[in-house]
Amino acid sequence: MATEVLVPLAGSIWEILVEVGDTVEEDDELLVIEALKMENLVYAPCDGTVSEIRVKKGDTVEDDDVLMLIKE
Template identity: 40%
Template sequence: MKEVKSTMAGNVWKIVVEAGQEITNGEDVVILESMKMEIPVSAESDGVVKEVKVKEGDFVNEGDRLVILE
């Protein structure tokens, strides 16, 4: 099981993947918003999205799990 974690603290602005979706290394999975800037968070490996752990509008800290991959 692989995880995609937040790279910084911020609000979850947009979730761009859903459970069951195949993704590739480097593909954006979540867009964070911090200080009026949009920061994409990308997968670090190929996989299939097993679970999205956050919802749009949530506040996350650096290192929080965003997406679980199989």
């Protein structure tokens, strides 16, 4: 089952630190969201493999948008 990684705070995608197929552990850094000129790290909610990334660098994201899917 895939777990959705949700946007924790609205902003724009500053940098994506993983690629599709990467294996991640819970609390690994996935990407950076810039809000109010501050870079905020988003962490993996669970262990698994990144199966899909739905955003790209520079995208504006709203609260609770889906950023990526992680397959456990």
